[in-house]
Amino acid sequence: MCIRDRFIRSVGLGAELYPPLSLLFDKKGIHYDASRTSDLEYLLQNFNVNRNEIIRARRIIDLIIKLKISKYNLRLKNKMNLPSTILNKQIIGVLGQVETDNSLTFGVPDDTISKTNFALVEQVRKDYPDSFIIYKPHPDTESGLRARGAKDDYINLNADLIANKTPLEELFNKVDKIAVFTSLGGFEALIRGISVITYGFPFYAGWGLTDDKLHNHIWAKRRTNKLTIEELTFIELIKYPFYSSMKFNCPTEIENIIDKVNKKDLEDIKFAQDQVRNFALKQLECLKDLEVETIPGVVLGHKNIPVNSVGCYVPGGKYPMVASAHMSVITASVAGVKNITASAPPQNGEPHPAIVSAMYLSLIHI
16 A cells, blocks of 8 residues: 655645645555556546536535645746737647656656656657747746756757746746646646646546547556546546544545635735745755865865754744744745644644644645
8 A cells, every 4th residue: 555645835836824734545556657547547547527526526626726726836926928929829838847756757657758847848849849838847846956867958949048046937938838747737727727638647637637648558548537627627626535634633625624725815825925935945054064174285165055854843832933933934834844744723623724724725825
């Protein structure tokens, strides 16, 4: 059995308000390994979603779109200004990934395309030579948390524009199609009604919703069912994962958390965090490494290296001190701390939903 934390952060699921207490218990495999079946693939192939479940999935999709929830929602203000000369061109966004990530290692067959961002953009250019191609790097590589690809510097040979530190929602608003290896951003594009081209085998490929370049590969033969976006969403976001209630120590559903923080509160949290994050980024720019050879053979200096792990406490027993989450979790995240644990005292048996939201949104750009 494979046990992993749930990718709440990958698809956002209104679960911006949901505690990080979701897990995957997969007896058959794991969703990113397309070389073999998984519980998710089995459900997508065999589970019959009924009418009420389709309605429920549609409501969740609408909520994701309404709140502009995204795995890569950086809360940045960068805008893309496209040239007027591309009015009659098809615009394709290409989503980069961390090249050492398991989703590439196990989600793209070795006998197909090279598993690099450069190769992906190059192939998109070959397949769509007259299109305007926008490449969006993965946020982990942009922030320096994960290594960039060896040939990333040459991607601009095939891409017309590099969307550095640009929110995924901004890219979605500009493109006609999204091209991916296995990025979960492709699933988010499908939710928003955008056509998706796959060059690997993400869990959402092979069900009639995507343009799959490897549709003739042997891995694709297991996926013969045809799904609607509502059916895919229900199985992937509701049926497959396990959610746990901190209050009652039992299974629960995502809607129980979604309704606890209204849209205005969520917007206020996001606004405050924008200010804290932007200032923290400016502070980070002021921290410079130093190395100097004082005399021949004697080198002195210092380096600014983030610690591996921190713990952040957010007071909230009587009154929710939401700003404490902004000031502690965001600053650690911007500094590049890999493992951040946040805690808060309960109110009526569980943490205040505004605190949970602030904790989650503080980490959403990673």
